[in-house]
Amino acid sequence: MSKTVILDNGHGGLINGVYQTAGKRSPMYSKGVLFEGMFNRCVINRIKEELDRLSIPYYHISPEDRDVSLGARVTRSNNIFRDNNDTWILSIHANAGGGKGVEGFTTVGDTGSDPIGEVILTNLEKDLRGQRMRFDKSDGDKDKEFNYYILRKPKMSAFLLECGFMDNISDYNNLWDRDYLDVLVKSLVKSIVHVYNK
Template sequence: MKIILDAGHGCSTPGKRSPDGMREYEFNRAVASLAKEMLGKYQNTEVFFAHSDERDVPLAERTSLANNQNADCYVSIHANAYGTGGWNSAGGIETYVYPSKPREALALAQKIQRNLISSTGLRDRGVKTADFHVLRETKMTAVLVECGFMTNKEEASLLRTPLYRKRCAQAIVKAIAEQYGLRKNDKIKQYKVQVAFPEKQLAEKLAGNLKKDGFNATIIE
């Protein structure tokens, strides 16, 4: 399964920052990176980024990348804003789908919204519709999530924290896994250490210590 994660905007996008200077992309990118790492623990998944740290990738380029990859799912990650640049009381989380409400996209959006509200405790602004480019021009299931308001002083403080970013990533990944029935990898990579001794007694002593610490140890002559 191919998943596209899109951290909205870019590091230098004009105006996309909190009243005290936090760039929206800083939050978006962190959540996308965490989500990619988490999705890597599931079977048969490939995760691609539509964004770049080097520039604000044009929307048409983002959706073309997703379409060319024949992706199954596109999730655009954002922090919200309201007003003319100052602090205000608008707050909460909302998730968007295209106005035609594609069945799979709506189901995924509902799962993301539910999981985010459960994990963050913020106000539930619901699943909404919008004619956003990334929802309109993608050929696959696509949703856009607003993970809190950077123009709300309390929520902006949360958006800065590693814990909140991790919770948002976990909620998004959990929803994707639920929607598509993803299963975690059950094979844990094993690393081996080989040590040689001139005397068997020394080998037996080390093997015994390793076993006491819970490791499997085998002596080969």
């Protein structure tokens, strides 16, 4: 059996130029305001294109540009689970709050999300050269643990990736950068394919 990814882009996108989510954006730096939900869609759309090219199947629980509620995302995931319980969720986000670097979250405790998170973060550490990785190795793996709703509520394993801090200038420049996105997406696709073929 193959473990199929369920893709989730956090928050809303832009509709006729209007961002659909309150907050969740960078300060006004040199390249303009970066809307997190727009960035998350850039990543997920690129992942979908690469998986299509590789004929690797996936689900997508948040294809709308409006901000689909967390409850709806969980309901959609659990509906998928009824048909296919060999699935896992990858939720893409960008951070704010004064830090720098990339960090990934699983639910608290030792769950099916931990080995998946380890694959993703190990590949990102190798591929995102020069980017700071914010690991918590106190429990023997690289992920941080937090019971976010989108991690805790669905019936399948879930992993949440924060791709950089929108309010850190260096991360902000990365998040706008096509080359950073290329490397990030390539690395995530490699992990998705690895989990699928395992």
